[in-house]
Amino acid sequence: MKVLGIESSCDETGVALYDTERGLLGHAVHTQVAMHAAYGGVVPELASRDHVRRLIPLLERVLADAGCTRHDIDAIAYTAGPGLAGALLVGASFAEALALALDIPALPVHHLEGHLLSPLLGIDAPNFPFIALLVSGGHTQLMRVTRVGAYQLLGESLDDAAGEAFDKTAKLLGLGYPGGPALAKLAESGRPGRYKLPRPMLNSGDLSFSFSGLKTAVLTAARAHELTEADRADLAAEFQEAVTEVLAAKAVAACRQHRLSSLVVAGGVGANRRLRQRLDEAMAKIGGRVFYPELELCTDNGAMIAFAGSQRLLQGDVADSTRGAFVVRPRWPLDQLS
Numbered sequence: 001m002k003v004l005g006i007e008s009s010c011d012e013t014g015v016a017l018y019d020t021e022r023g024l025l026g027h028a029v030h031t032q033v034a035m036h037a038a039y040g041g042v043v044p045e046l047a048s049r050d051h052v053r054r055l056i057p058l059l060e061r062v063l064a065d066a067g068c069t070r071h072d073i074d075a076i077a078y079t080a081g082p083g084l085a086g087a088l089l090v091g092a093s094f095a096e097a098l099a100l101a102l103d104i105p106a107l108p109v110h111h112l113e114g115h116l117l118s119p120l121l122g123i124d125a126p127n128f129p130f131i132a133l134l135v136s137g138g139h140t141q142l143m144r145v146t147r148v149g150a151y152q153l154l155g156e157s158l159d160d161a162a163g164e165a166f167d168k169t170a171k172l173l174g175l176g177y178p179g180g181p182a183l184a185k186l187a188e189s190g191r192p193g194r195y196k197l198p199r200p201m202l203n204s205g206d207l208s209f210s211f212s213g214l215k216t217a218v219l220t221a222a223r224a225h226e227l228t229e230a231d232r233a234d235l236a237a238e239f240q241e242a243v244t245e246v247l248a249a250k251a252v253a254a255c256r257q258h259r260l261s262s263l264v265v266a267g268g269v270g271a272n273r274r275l276r277q278r279l280d281e282a283m284a285k286i287g288g289r290v291f292y293p294e295l296e297l298c299t300d301n302g303a304m305i306a307f308a309g310s311q312r313l314l315q316g317d318v319a320d321s322t323r324g325a326f327v328v329r330p331r332w333p334l335d336q337l338s
């Protein structure tokens, strides 16, 4: 079965073709980063309009790479939420219209389910059940994953998501958008520990997170004196240490509490090298290990949506099929999936 995946929830247009027998046949992503950079963040209306421009060329490219035509597609999975309403509507209406024209099922997919299952696309995939740490621009959550579709929320951020904290702090330090990768790069040349930042909720005894205070602490440190390039690097390094220490500690605590030895990390912040290093070390200590998606599948893409949709279809979730009548859900808690 060949499933086309369409992702358009934010500032990346992703299209992919996944074959349940042969794996990923083709995938292409267009990132709008350059377009939004001038504004210092994502402009929703511009994002929607750009998705309109990109979808057909990306589809044609993916089909050509896969050596397929649109008549080879058996079903279409698309991101129905959470995300920007207008951006989601572009992908959803494109997918639904194409499915109607081809007389095949269309399947709405939860964006975070896509991220969460993305490590299963690799050769070295974890077995169920596992703990998942979802760290993106909009979410920081720990989930217990029993099987495809069964996600139990164990803890989440009470305020800013980890990626959001990276982005906002990067902005404070005068780095461009998107801030996460830029801050991580600056941190490489810095010394952590020179500035002292808090480790929010490290000892709270639960699996909740809070990152908005860190950004304020960075602002306070930045205002205390004129920052040199070296100061900025030291501050970035300390910030990265603080965020990754808390993320790693809580992810390991979740694995211990649930007596699970597999940890899956997904979402854009999962690309962070320091986070990976800390998680690998901490999980090895408890005899467990960490599974990551391929680096290029850490950030938003169509492959994870095609894959999540295909798993749903294999499970017989065709009742979800919409036949042209669809809604998008800009807010959509993952544990409310059935």
Ligand code: KG4
Residues within 6 Å of the ligand: 010, 135, 136, 137, 138, 139, 162, 163, 164, 166, 167, 178, 179, 180, 181, 184, 267, 268, 269, 270, 271, 272, 273, 298, 299, 300
């Ligand atoms: O999953 P994603 O592509 O989009 C959302 O669904 O949010 O995640 C994007 C987020 C952004 O906040 C970005 O700054 C962050 O992931 N990010 C990183 C790194 N690469 C991307 N944060 C820290 N270190 C990185 N290397």
Ligand code: ZN
Residues within 6 Å of the ligand: 111, 115, 136, 267, 268, 299, 300
């Ligand atoms: Zn995402």
